[in-house]
Amino acid sequence: MKRIIFLLILLSYVSFGQTKVGSTAAPFLNIGVGPRAISMGGAFVATANDMTALYWNPAGVARMEANGALFAHTRWFADISYNWAGVLVNMGSFGSAGLSLIYLNYGEMEVTTLAEQDGTGEFFSAKDIAISLTYSYNLSDRFSLGINAKYISQKIWNCSAEAFALDLGTLFISDIYGLRIGATISNFGTEMQLDGKDLFILYDVNPDINGNNDQILAKLKTDAYALPLVFRVGIAKDFVFQNNRLTIGIDAIHPNDNAEAVNIGGEYAFNENVFIRAGYKSTFLTNTEEGITLGFGLKYELSPGIYANLDYAYQDFGVLSYTQHFGIGIKF
Template sequence: MNKFIRLFAAFTVVLLIVETSYSQPERQTTKVGTTVAQFLKIPAGARSIGMGGSAAAVEGDIYSIYWNPGALARMRTTGEASFNQARWIADIDYSFVAAGLTVDGFGTLGLSVTSVSTPEEVVRTEINPEGDGRVWKYNALSMGLSYARSLTDRFSIGFTAKYIREGIWDMSSQGFAFDIGTIYMTNFNDLKIGASISNFGSKMRLDGHNISFNNFPTGDQGQGPQNVESIYKTESYDIPLTFRIGLAMDILRMENIRVTGAIDATHPNDNAEYINTGLEFAFNELVFARAGYKSLLLDQTEEGLTWGFGVNFPVTNTTGVKVDYAFADFGRLKDVQYLTVSITY
């Protein structure tokens, strides 16, 4: 067991080294607005969101695939398929679909798809401020393939490889990224320690029809080279790398009652550090109530209180249906509500 404790410590140090190489030079420089593919930061899973997004060390369902792929190996069932939907800020439509299956002697495989889109808007120009007959919209997609394995009954590790695409009108950008995470259950009241890095990958750059134009190098259409095909050079930008480390523990466990507490420290490469914390109350593992607080210690944020509930409907001894709801307060941006429906098998 000491070997795996050392392995967990070494792995966490590696994560810290990688994260530090992308960290802010100063606390005052938050680098807000310097990364692309911001949709990757929209949280997934009503259970985790109801607990304030404190999910790095929380195990038990398919949504570990988003927060910490190492915890995917510790799903409570052999398999799970789930759909998460939300109407995000500014009428942005957000969907997350995930499925996982544990194969004896091999590990747990997972698949996830994130989809984000905006309503269609008319194209406005200086000449046609009310619209020129064309429409545009933003859309984004991420597809991930995950693998997780328990190396012992207390230590698990997992990985996700994903493809990322963003598009706006006839412009698009593409990239690839990896998530890596681990979770360790200690001997102290089964306290769990989780650590993960999300979105470690390539930079992304917009490309498409709108960067092409016809140039007249001399500035005079009657002299010199005429109608030279040219393109605008677009810059490449990082994607939102995020490092999480968290603790979770059952702070109360009775015959039919369980209360789990969790806390995460999060360090993104495009903002200052912050803390998420939350609680989950379970009655007979059938009815759940949750509450949490997001983005503690972050100076400028509209995020804050979260809460939610869930119901588990057993169908057979090995299958069931779970329905979870979460509410997240966004201050002046109003609120966002999430609905998750899962099938366990």
Template sequence: MMNTLKPSLLFTALLMLFWTDPAFSQSVNAGTSGAQFLKINAGARAEAMGGAFAGSANDATAVFWNPAGLAQIERGSVSFTNIPWWADVEINQFAAALNAGNLGVFGLSVVSLSVPEQEITTVDQPAGTGRFFDAGDLMVGLSYARKLLPQFSVGISAKYVNQRIWNQRASAVAFDIGTQYNFGYRNLTLGMTVSNFGPDMQYSGSDLAFFIPDRNDPSEAPGRRPLASLETLGFPLPLHFQVGAAIDAFDSRYLLWRLAADLKNPSDNYEMISFGTEFEFRLEFASVFGRGGYTFNNPDQKWSVGTGLMIDLSGYNIFVDYSWSEHEYLPGIQRLSVALSF
């Protein structure tokens, strides 16, 4: 009886720990870090659950949430997510993982953000100069995870981060590290992760160089080698700590109900508490999912909902997931994910 109660009491204690007054975060460093695209939630499934995914990550998208979750993959998993962002910005997220047996599980992640071309304007030419600029962000990461014990796994990711605005670029190498522990009771899993640990980034490029004409020779060609250049200030990566727990509240032949709760501590925002839930309705050769999530103390995003479908094709599972997240000041954001598990 005691063995049955202990995990349940632990999960309750974790919920009580997370349920603290929002006033516990009295200061916020909003706007102090760069590479904000790294903070955009990956995968429609995780987003629909409010981002409460540190303990639930068990597919290819674990490379974004908690690399230790890759150790739960038995063979292989591939996932692709498309996010139409505001102002015609397009975000694509790709993840793949392969179990190499005794060697562990290896993962690959790619995130791209593209900003459409816009015409350059100046004070003298407010209607446009006829020249255009664009911008984009890119992250490419490699991950590794393995089970140190049957119930305990650890994972790490190394990723190259690059941001570009026209001819200016900033880049850095960052790291994620995470752990998961399964208590063996109703799949109760505790997950912890630290993301985006790395050096500051700083923009540099040809557009920061400028020509200082010689006052004694105003006819001097401005195309000559520049005599000076501007220097930008460095900015830190969005360091993020997340700890969460997930449990199968109900599990039967036809229905699985999973609950999750996460505490998030970003370096450039308030601490937040996210709760998520997932219903899986099991059919003979398929499953239908319903998901929902809510985040407390987030000044921008609260609710998220989603649905999904899994089709079993002789050992190959195809997933199609959709999510919609509400935002306080801007229209809601949709995500569509397609995944293959084999």
């Protein structure tokens, strides 16, 4: 029931908006990844210096000198579970490669009909999956390129849809006070169209004629929808104070299913071991419940050259309450 109420709330916001919200497939691709980036308001395109660069900007992967892995979990609305996992391998002069997985599980829901509105006793589930392969290379000591090739799948009960897409990213470190400039285009790919045995129905071609075959097997045809194409451009700057660091980032976002917006965020690092973060999402965007983001992180040296990190983020969603994000990673 909570999931149904949540969907109705989303539809009410769509109906009053003047944008194309809800007009694309696979909206789960727009859910941000990693508590660090989330707590910085999603302003991460020009920072992109941890494992979640596999999602935010694949060009940043080439600038990570270590190997690593990260698992992130989000407690989404209506008890929906959103998980992301990624691994990164630095291949030296050959660049860097990575593999990542998004898994969104809506849980089990009971089947209801007009005749049995309290449930039939049968249950169904829905899930979304995206698998990405990443390659990134430093063209120079200042300029990097990266690409994701990904497979996308959505499934509800016995119907599913699939697509293939690319993400392209660039990262440039300028000589103007070390200012970083990043840009990405995400989810450039094929359309998605649901298909499966749940679309088969028994149909009466002409109900006005008695005695004809009123049980003809037919199949419903669904529309095809584009993926949520997103263009991001951002800037970031580090300010170093002895052993401490302050990072400020600003991202401008241009999606094909919503209006333009700006994300702003920052991170303060104490001796690169303790981190405090804050940000604000969807600035200048009307009809949104997104806003303040907060978080913190800890890094611990397990042994020489091997580090573990724990991260947490809180994201305010107004009338929809809030979401919490957790992450654990290792770098070696």
